[in-house]
Amino acid sequence: MAPPLTHDQWLTILRAEGVTVAEYPGWRTRQRDDETGKPFGPVHMFVNHHTGGRDARDVVARDGVPGLPAPLAHVYLARSGVATMCSAGRANHAGLMAVNAYNSFLNEESSHPAPSAASGTVDGNDVAYGIETENRGDGTDVYPREQYDAWVRINAAVCRHHGWSAASVGCHKETSIEGKIDPRGPVEGYGDRGRFEFTPAQFRADVAERLTHPASWSPGSTTSPPKQEETGMDLNDRVLLGDWVPKAWPDDKGLADKQITINTALGGGYAYARRAAETTGALLTEVRALRAEVAQLRAAMTKGT
Ligand SMILES: [Zn+2]
Incomplete structure (x- = not known):
């Protein structure tokens, strides 16, 4: 159980995890809480989607689709790996979840049963964060390496913040009672791994691996990148001037x-x-x-x- 991330917390945790973040105009006020009268949260899981088409940023963040007003997710993840913040409030992405499937994420169980409407339903938009990842969703469109890497980072950042395990990470096809198929498709590569097929189990394994490292870690490397203090410069650091400066102003x-x-x-x-x-x-x-x-x-x- 956790109160939803604030706008500033979103930016902070994603950047700490090495994600390139953009802010969609108006994202700080755009959410579905007011219109539905339902509050967002407490949140218990993360739901991953594919967009089913290219260049859907405006649709997800601002326009929505007939019968489904925006925002359609909290984060839009482009093929470039750039994440755009669309909302920090209630978003239309998860629809109705099967209770049996939802409980397996709520309780962070190691396996997840196929969603069964007979077990009852819960409004996923009340309890789950959502990300729309740009992909045609036809099963052949490839997720570029940088996109998958950012995708893992975003899920891990949220889990890290809330103290969740990777077992709180789900996919739309694992929770929906409406026969959703997302996400799916081939991934170009990740870390030392070449091309592979997206599966929720592999994705959770990659998020879990990431959570064993600090937020600054990059896959495929066993050591963390050097800290900013060791390579960067402080405003109070002193730098050497060229000889010409004191020659030009000898009395200074x-x-x-x-x-x-x-x-x-x-x-x-x-x-x-x-x-x-x-x-x-x-x-x-x-x-x-x-x-x-x-x-x-x-x-x-x-x-x-
Ligand atoms: Zn979906």
Whole structure:
């Protein structure tokens, strides 16, 4: 049981997991809670979908389809691997779930029975996050490597945040009582693995593997990438200046050690550049005025001769 992720939490956990995130205009206010009068959450699982067509970002985030108003998912995942946030509220993606299947995810069981309407139904849109992954869904359209990688990362990020295992990750075809087939199709590759067929079991295994590593981990590598502190620079770090700087300003005591902080360099650079730009503008104005005067004088002299 968990309260739904806030808008800012979504962005934070996806970026921490190495996902490239875009924000669809209006996504912070777009949700189905108001229209239906039903609140979103508490949430208990993640449901994965394919779009069934290309370039469906606007449809999922803003337009919806007849009889099914947008948002149609919380996240839209393009073939490029870029994730677009569409909503953090209630979204129309899961429809009715079979209770027997839903309970197996709620309780994080190791196996998931085929959804049976006879077991009763639950409104999946109340209790599940959803992602629409761009794919024609015809069983032959390939999920590119970067798309599958981002897909695993997104599911893992949500599980990591809520403290869920990969057993909270499901697919639409595993929960729906309406005979859904998504997602399906070949995957170009993942980590050290070449082409393979998408299956919910393999997907959960990949999410589970990811959850054994820190969020910064990349598949196929046994070590984590170096931390930002080790490779990046701090604004208080000092950088060496070229010899020409103290030579140009020998009386500038601040440059005695031939070092400067990045902060000072950036601030100083901005101030000098701005001053230079303003001075140049003033000079140009004066030059134009002088040229006009010269032209007048020349005209007067020509008349005189
Ligand atoms: Zn679906």
